[in-house]
Amino acid sequence: MLKLVLGDLTKEAANVEAIVNAANPTLLGGGGVDGAIHRAAGPELKAECQKLHGCAVGEAKLTKAYALPCNYVIHTVGPRFQGGHKREAELLAACYTNTLILAQQTGIKRLAFPSIATGVYRFPVELAAKIAVTTVKNYLAQEPTAFEMIEWVLFDEDTYRAYEKALK
Numbered sequence: 001m002l003k004l005v006l007g008d009l010t011k012e013a014a015n016v017e018a019i020v021n022a023a024n025p026t027l028l029g030g031g032g033v034d035g036a037i038h039r040a041a042g043p044e045l046k047a048e049c050q051k052l053h054g055c056a057v058g059e060a061k062l063t064k065a066y067a068l069p070c071n072y073v074i075h076t077v078g079p080r081f082q083g084g085h086k087r088e089a090e091l092l093a094a095c096y097t098n099t100l101i102l103a104q105q106t107g108i109k110r111l112a113f114p115s116i117a118t119g120v121y122r123f124p125v126e127l128a129a130k131i132a133v134t135t136v137k138n139y140l141a142q143e144p145t146a147f148e149m150i151e152w153v154l155f156d157e158d159t160y161r162a163y164e165k166a167l168k
């Protein structure tokens with residue numbers, strides 16, 4: 001089941017087994033949703049992230065969630081949007097696919113994503129929403145029993161509307 005929520009991803013952690021972090025390649029914390037996740041999880045999250053030696057764009061890495069009420073955080077690094085001819089769409093799709101592969105391997109059934117790459121990384125939200133929804137739907141078509149619920153937690157109404165449009 002696919003779902004959209006308007007709100008704060010760290011608050012939604014109570015309803016899922018894992019939340020996805022729109023991280024940067026260092027995995028050492030940043031602004032936006034990344035900062036909110038590190039604040040809510042506490043300093044142990046950064047300590048575990050330091051041992052992972054970063055993450056390439058389009059890839060995903062798993063940590064525990066510490067003070068967050070879910071079990072895991074999956075950190076994925078979106079592409080910085082540079083006009084659309086630097087494989088940004090392909091790399092954003094890879095964020096979703098690699099996150100879902102890792103979640104499925106871990107046995108996570110309920111997963112919440114933010115809108116990856118549409119903040120500081122400036123990916124156009126309508127395009128990002130289309131890629132996000134299409135990639136997740138394609139994965140679920142191949143693996144129909146892998147997940148119980150996948151949702152996006154969108155922080156503002158414009159972003160929410162873009163994902164709503166993409167889901168229709």
Ligand code: ADP
Nearest residue numbers: 008009022032033036078117118119120121155
């Ligand atoms: P990126 O660097 O991948 O663009 P950002 O964190 O800058 O990541 O932005 C991604 C999206 O997450 C944006 O839509 C931003 O408004 C949103 N966001 C910021 N804080 C939160 C939060 N606490 N919960 C959910 N979404 C958030």
